[in-house]
Amino acid sequence: MAGHSGLGYYLRRVLRVSLETGTMAHLLHRVTGLLIVVYLFLHIGAMSYTYFDAGSGFDDLMATFASTPFLIVDLVLFAGVMIHGLNGLRIMLFDMGYFSRRQKELFWVMMAIAATSVLIATWLVGAAHGWW
Amino acid sequence: MGGGELQQTVHIHASKRSFWLWFLQRVSSVGLIVVLLFHMIVLHYVDPSAEITLADTHVRLQSFLFIIVDSLLLGFGLFHGLNGVRNVAYDYFPKPGTRKAISSILLIVGVVVFVWGAFVLVNLVLAG
Numbered sequence: 676m677a678g679h680s681g682l683g684y685y686l687r688r689v690l691r692v693s694l695e696t697g698t699m700a701h702l703l704h705r706v707t708g709l710l711i712v713v714y715l716f717l718h719i720g721a722m723s724y725t726y727f728d729a730g731s732g733f734d735d736l737m738a739t740f741a742s743t744p745f746l747i748v749d750l751v752l753f754a755g756v757m758i759h760g761l762n763g764l765r766i767m768l769f770d771m772g773y774f775s776r777r778q779k780e781l782f783w784v785m786m787a788i789a790a791t792s793v794l795i796a797t798w799l800v801g802a803a804h805g806w807w
Numbered sequence: 808m809g810g811g812e813l814q815q816t817v818h819i820h821a822s823k824r825s826f827w828l829w830f831l832q833r834v835s836s837v838g839l840i841v842v843l844l845f846h847m848i849v850l851h852y853v854d855p856s857a858e859i860t861l862a863d864t865h866v867r868l869q870s871f872l873f874i875i876v877d878s879l880l881l882g883f884g885l886f887h888g889l890n891g892v893r894n895v896a897y898d899y900f901p902k903p904g905t906r907k908a909i910s911s912i913l914l915i916v917g918v919v920v921f922v923w924g925a926f927v928l929v930n931l932v933l934a935g
Binding site for chain 1: 833836837839840843844847851852854855856858859860861864881884885888889891892895898899900901920923924926927928930931934
């Protein structure tokens with residue numbers, strides 16, 4: 676197994692190959708997944724405010740989250756969720772034997788759906804907060 | 808295009824635990840697609856100008872639908888996320904002892920955060 680496992684093997688595999696569609700999809704899936712896990716813990720932490728400070732603390736926190744910088748972070752999160760979710764759907768389709776010879780095309784179709792949904796969400800949030 | 812296009816037989820040797828973790832990762836992902844989209848669209852995108860307040864949250868959690876959706880979000884989200892972290896970690900740490908330690912830590916973190924999240928959720932439901 677020497678040379679075929681561990682951090683060194685992983686980095687060689689990822690860094691030495693050119694960023695082909697499959698590698699890109701794999702990396703995107705991991706990065707978005709890990710970011711969403713970090714957000715999940717922050718989200719559970721924020722909801723804990725309802726227990727620790729059930730006065731105005733929670734409402735103040737939510738008002739802060741409604742400010743422009745946090746709304747942008749929200750949209751980045753939405754983009755991460757859409758990319759991860761749609762690529763996950765793509766992986767499940769492979770598991771079931773579908774599209775395995777069309778994996779690159781399917782990746783770009785999924786990313787086009789993700790991009791469209793993020794544009795719609797950005798337009799809705801921007802319109803509601805007077806960005807345009 | 809369709810199922811069965813791969814003609815070769817692939818023999819996969821995996822433990823029962825590996826199979827179930829893989830299977831539950833798929834089940835939780837399908838569940839998350841439904842409940843997470845519902846959560847994000849209803850809370851943030853149906854009325855993007857609405858600010859979330861504690862009073863609204865109490866009212867929302869009087870609905871059985873939201874209690875179910877939020878409970879599933881907590882359970883599916885934690886399992887899918889932490890099992891995903893485990894999958895990533897296994898690529899970096901091949902030694903069985905290290906892997907066991909990682910799995911144990913993630914399991915403990917998952918159970919503790921689930922119990923805490925469920926406590927916060929029950930508190931929100933009862934306070935409504």
